[in-house]
Amino acid sequence: MQKQQLLYSGKAKSLFTTDDENLLIAEFRDDTTAFDGEKHQKLSGKGETNLAISTHLMNEIENKGIPTHFVKSLSSTECVVKKLKMLPVECVIRNIATGSLCRRLGVQQGLSLRPPLFELFLKNDELHDPLINSDHAISFGWATEAQIATMREYTFKLNDILREAFSNAGLILVDAKFEFGIHDGEVYVGDEISPDSCRIWDALTKEPLDKDRFRQDLGKVVASYQEIALRLGISLTA
Ligand code: ADP
Ligand code: CDP
Numbered sequence: 049m050q051k052q053q054l055l056y057s058g059k060a061k062s063l064f065t066t067d068d069e070n071l072l073i074a075e076f077r078d079d080t081t082a083f084d085g086e087k088h089q090k091l092s093g094k095g096e097t098n099l100a101i102s103t104h105l106m107n108e109i110e111n112k113g114i115p116t117h118f119v120k121s122l123s124s125t126e127c128v129v130k131k132l133k134m135l136p137v138e139c140v141i142r143n144i145a146t147g148s149l150c151r152r153l154g155v156q157q158g159l160s161l162r163p164p165l166f167e168l169f170l171k172n173d174e175l176h177d178p179l180i181n182s183d184h185a186i187s188f189g190w191a192t193e194a195q196i197a198t199m200r201e202y203t204f205k206l207n208d209i210l211r212e213a214f215s216n217a218g219l220i221l222v223d224a225k226f227e228f229g230i231h232d233g234e235v236y237v238g239d240e241i242s243p244d245s246c247r248i249w250d251a252l253t254k255e256p257l258d259k260d261r262f263r264q265d266l267g268k269v270v271a272s273y274q275e276i277a278l279r280l281g282i283s284l285t286a
Pocket of ligand 2: 138140146147148149177223224225244245246247259
């Protein structure tokens with residue numbers, strides 16, 4: 049399958065049309081951004097590592113019955129995905145309080161959240177991805193009530209599946225962001241599931257191994273992503 053036109057170039061991935069109107073090629077680039085794109089760096093090997101982790105996790109969740117956009121791998125930085133009509137909301141699930149939740153509500157860092165906390169954000173960099181509730185999404189037509197119910201249900205299921213997978217690898221899933229889209233009227237998991245979109249800590253040391261290393265200038269960003277891949281049993285070609 050060949051790339052045709054560049055459909056969209058985002059902060060970390062590029063999407064290309066293909067000869068099949070239902071399929072896109074997603075290219076995972078080394079671009080790494082934080083703070084709505086304000087901080088940017090190219091980190092060699094990041095795209096490849098994220099694609100390998102995302103592919104592994106998409107396969108895992110597909111096997112557990114949750115539909116994903118993933119179709120097949122193409123190269124170390126490219127895969128084929130179903131073309132989705134993305135819903136412009138980000139579904140975040142949190143097992144441990146940190147990040148924007150603590151800044152927003154002043155709750156203690158590291159607080160264990162039982163049950164896990166589900167939050168919706170509008171996907172809009174200019175507005176800094178504001179927190180919204182499901183009524184905003186419905187009234188503004190960003191998603192239907194049924195789509196929100198499905199995304200919420202899938203998000204909790206994904207959290208359970210991923211928590212277990214990471215736990216078996218000596219890792220803690222702190223929080224995660226999922227994006228969903230519509231294909232043939234059905235809700236699919238889209239985008240990526242990687243250390244760029246999830247917070248993942250070492251279970252023993254509680255050291256962050258995810259994009260917080262980049263956000264907070266902790267160093268060893270790609271090496272930490274590779275450590276996650278290694279512990280999940282993923283072999284990287286590089
Ligand atoms: P951003 O848009 O936040 O800068 P990326 O660089 O990761 O992020 O770009 C990928 C874009 O492609 C995102 O906007 C995401 O919503 C969108 N996307 C992800 N998967 C699909 C898909 N299967 N079909 C259509 N769009 C998708
Ligand atoms: O990252 P920040 O502290 O600003 O936001 P957060 O709301 O605490 O992020 C929760 C989770 O969603 C983290 O795992 C982020 O990496 C992820 N996220 C993301 O992938 N993309 C965004 N635009 C916002 C958050």
